[in-house]
Amino acid sequence: MEQMQxxxxxxxxxxxxxxxxxxxxxxxxxxxxxxxxALIIIRQQYPKMEGMERSTLAAVDLEYVxxxxxxxxxxxxxxxxxxxxx
Amino acid sequence: xxxxxxxxxxxxxxxxxxxxxxxxREMGAVNYFSGIVREGEEGKTIKAIKYExxxxxxxxxxxxxLNEIExxxxxxxxxxxxxxxxxxxxxSSLWIEVISPHxxxxxxxxxWLIDExxxxxxxxxxxxxxxxx
Numbered sequence: 001m002e003q004m005q006x007x008x009x010x011x012x013x014x015x016x017x018x019x020x021x022x023x024x025x026x027x028x029x030x031x032x033x034x035x036x037x038a039l040i041i042i043r044q045q046y047p048k049m050e051g052m053e054r055s056t057l058a059a060v061d062l063e064y065v066x067x068x069x070x071x072x073x074x075x076x077x078x079x080x081x082x083x084x085x086x
Numbered sequence: 087x088x089x090x091x092x093x094x095x096x097x098x099x100x101x102x103x104x105x106x107x108x109x110x111r112e113m114g115a116v117n118y119f120s121g122i123v124r125e126g127e128e129g130k131t132i133k134a135i136k137y138e139x140x141x142x143x144x145x146x147x148x149x150x151x152l153n154e155i156e157x158x159x160x161x162x163x164x165x166x167x168x169x170x171x172x173x174x175x176x177x178s179s180l181w182i183e184v185i186s187p188h189x190x191x192x193x194x195x196x197x198w199l200i201d202e203x204x205x206x207x208x209x210x211x212x213x214x215x216x217x218x219x
Contacts, residue, residue, distance in 0.1 A: 013140055014210040057208075062146040064206070078140060078208075085144075085168065085209035086121045086180045086200060 004031040006073040010042060013080035016056075019048040029071060035060060036067040038077060055081050087156040088163035091148045093141055095171040098178040103167065109185045113162050117192035119200065121180035123173050132213040134174045140208040144168070151202045159191040164199070168209065 011024045025045075029038060035058060043049045049056070059078045060069055071077075088108075100120060109116065123135050148166065155161055165183040173179045182199065186192040203209075
């Protein structure tokens with residue numbers, strides 16, 4: 001049986017926009033993909049993001065979630081460097 | 087706990103914000119913090135800082151932080167304004183007002199709010215080294 005695919009929008013902030021040369025993209029992922037697996041796919045698609053794991057924060061919609069968070073259709077991943085408010 | 091969180095491209099006018107203060111007669115402490123853009127950043131002289139924000143998440147994360155403050159301290163109200171866009175040297179990038187019965191909780195809550203903001207709230211800054219408009 002063919003595995004269902006879901007669309008997940010990925011947003012990039014701060015200098016990640018320069019590294020990826022885009023502000024956002026849409027990934028088609030197999031249903032059941034978790035955040036960690038999605039991040040691996042993103043790094044494969046954007047090689048300049050390779051090696052950035054330690055300085056990448058990831059949010060799903062407006063929340064920081066666990067790496068094993070199973071992504072659902074319509075959710076958005078946002079990737080950005082450590083925050084610097086104030 | 088009353089709360090107001092704003093992001094703005096406009097300069098922060100501290101005198102206007104202070105004039106708008108509302109507090110009940112039982113409150114005895116008002117703590118203000120203003121974060122100012124310094125001239126030096128990363129060992130270099132800067133002209134301004136450009137702030138970028140993931141605005142929806144900023145407002146949500148500040149809301150979560152204020153929920154935690156409400157659990158921990160007897161605070162009557164918090165108002166916060168954070169600039170986005172270009173902020174010149176000597177301008178305020180962040181303004182906070184905390185109102186409480188006594189000074190201890192006002193100081194503690196304000197410090198904690200800033201510390202948590204610097205861990206979780208998605209705002210980034212880019213120093214600008216050349217002349218700005």
